[in-house]
Structures are given as structure tokens and as C-alpha cells.
Amino acid sequence: MIMSFRWYGSKQDKISLKYIRQIPGMKGVITTLYDKMPGELWEYDEIMAMKKEVEDAGLIISGIESVNIHDAIKIGSPDREEYIDNYIKTLENLGKAGIHMVCYNFMPVFDWTRTELARVLPDGSTVLAYTQEAVDKINPENMFESIKGDMNDTVMPGWEPERMAKIKELFEMYKEVDSEKLFENLKYFLERIMPVCDEYDINMAIHPDDPAWSVFGLPRIIINKENILRMMKMVDNVHNGVTFCTGSFGTNLKNDIPDMIRSLKGRIHFAHVRNLKFHSQDNFEESAHLSSAGDFDMYEIMKALYDIGFDGPIRPDHGRMIWDEVGMPGYGLYDRALGACYLQGLWEAIDKNEKRK
Ligand SMILES: [Mn+2]
Helix, strand or coil, X not given: CEEEEECCXXXXXXXXXXXXXXXXXXXXXXXXXCCCCCCCCCCHHHHHHHHHHHHHCCCEEEEEECCCCCHHHHHCCCCHHHHHHHHHHHHHHHHHCCCCEEEEECCCCCCXXXXXXXXXXXXXXXXXXEEHHHHHHCCHHHHHHHHHCCCCCCCCCCXXXXXXXXXXXXXXXXXXXXXXXXXXXXXXXXXXXXXXXXXHCCEEEEECCCCCCCCCCCCCCCCCHHHHHHHHHHCCCCCEEEEEEHHHHCCCCCCCHHHHXXXXXXXXXXXXXCCCEEEECCEEECCCCCHHHCCCCHHHHHHHHHHCCCCCEEEECXXXXXXXXXXXXCCCCHXXXXXXXXXXXXXXXXXXXXXXX
């Protein structure tokens, strides 16, 4: 596995590449061109400039999170062709730049959804949290306003103000799109991009929907084993793969995470590993990474990744805000660094144990 850290670029991220490199075992960053709107073409020179900045700091770009999908592609409107053409060209430019993993998601309107960005735990740390009760009370058009105050003046991915300003319009555009239609549009997109992925060996890694069920009546499809295997079969190409995000699939307690990992052997191209603590199925928070801090067995998760021979980039996902750090909720330096060390500790123990057998 390639231990990696999400980095929001020198213009936006308070955390420097120097700090990231100082985390033990850290090899790469997962980043993106943050100025790009979904559907916009990424030029080769822009990609190379980003790559040079990262490599000059002694790290590698271990993958892109994300090259976002334009709504026209998810909706399947006629103008999707030009956006898919741009996407293909972007993948070609990434491939030429030596970048071989691209994360994306296929969630309508909202990216990930949390209802609190700073729930205070007994130890004084703060975490992102979700309650279905809060979602049920919110008019989706006010979703952004309701959490904006806790963003610490950062722009959270998927929650860009320009996008949120058009929320009513977006809901209208998705009116005719149900789960089947979304599957169909995803298939169409993947079939169009697979040739360029084959040519440049680019692993596409879809991020699951978070939480793993429908919110605000919008369809969500990347939510469980059945659907993700359907997607793998529907375009049966090794380059059609998954970002296995334990904290997203894990929002639904019916999802058996280690079993899902094993069933996706060869198709997990990127891993987000974090823990959740449930108060009930509908009320959970993003705990520290340790098994003892939440409800997941992190050893079993890492063991499953080990057993399927996972060798792609992995990153600690969201972390708590601790030690009075102020920054983007979920994306502080300290707790994610602790998470990275913990995951590497588990991996080392599993690896040594297996080799002694
Ligand atoms: Mn994730």
C-alpha cells in the first residue's frame, strides 16, 4: 500500500507539503486541481506544474481525488458528450503525466452529507456527525446554510458556494433520474472512457455514496455489495474499480466491510480507512481511527485489504479536530497523522505475522 494524505493545494490548504512529508511513512498526496469546475478540461501543463510542486517537496502524487463528473453526465442530457470528451482528454493528460489513479463519485446534487461539522466529544475533540432526524428536518435548499458556520472559512469539497447557489435548479434537473437511470448513465460514461483508461493504464475508482442511502429523495446507487458488484460486472474491465471508503459503506451497519473488501479483489484501486461510532443506525459520528474508538474492527479491515493483495494508495480519511487545531472540518493535520501511523502499525503487524507462518 502507498500511504497517502489528502492535500488541498498550496493556495487552499493550511497544511504544507513539508508537514505532510514529516508524518512517518508518508509517501504521497492525493490532490486535485482545485480551480477546475466539473466538466472542465485539465491541461497537461497544469497537471505537470502540480506534480512538480509535490515532487519538489519529496512526495509523489499517488492519485487524484477527484476529477469531478459534470451533472450533464449523471443526468444523461445530450450535452454530456462534450463533457465526456473533456474527461477523456483530461485522463489522457493525466496518463501522460504518469498519474494512474482517479477517484470520482456519481452522487446527484450533494456530495457527502453530514449534519454537524463540530460535534464535541467528551474529551473535547470535535468530529463530523450525522443524524437522520436533522436531515429530515432540513429543507435541502438550506442544507448549505445550516452547516456553513462550522466550515472555518474553508471551502469543503462538493459544497462549493457557486454550486450550492444553484441547488433548486439542480433538483429540478434530476427530477427524472431514478436509480436505474443513474446506473445506465454511469455505464454509458464508463464505456466511453475505458479505451483511454486502457491506453494509459488509469484506474478509475468510484467513491461510494455517503451516507449509503438516499437523502432528500435523490437516488444513490453505490451503497452496498450488491450494487457495487453490479457496477463491476456492468463494465467488466479492471480499470473500472472502487475507492473503498470504510466510513461511507460503513454508514449502513448491514454492510459487512471486510466481506465487501474480499469480494472486490483486484478492483479496489484506492482505500479510505476510518472508523465510525454509532449511537443508533441513524446517529453516528466520525471517531478516531482506533478500533476501540468506534464500532469497526480496524484490524479485520486492514487484514482483508492485505489478504486481497491491495497495493494502491490508501489514506486516513476524515479525522477529529484535536489540540486546538483550526482548519477544514475532518481535514486537520494531527488526527489524520495519528490515523496514518495507526494504519501502518496494523499493516506491519499483519505483514510480519503472515511472513512468519
Ligand atoms: Mn471517503
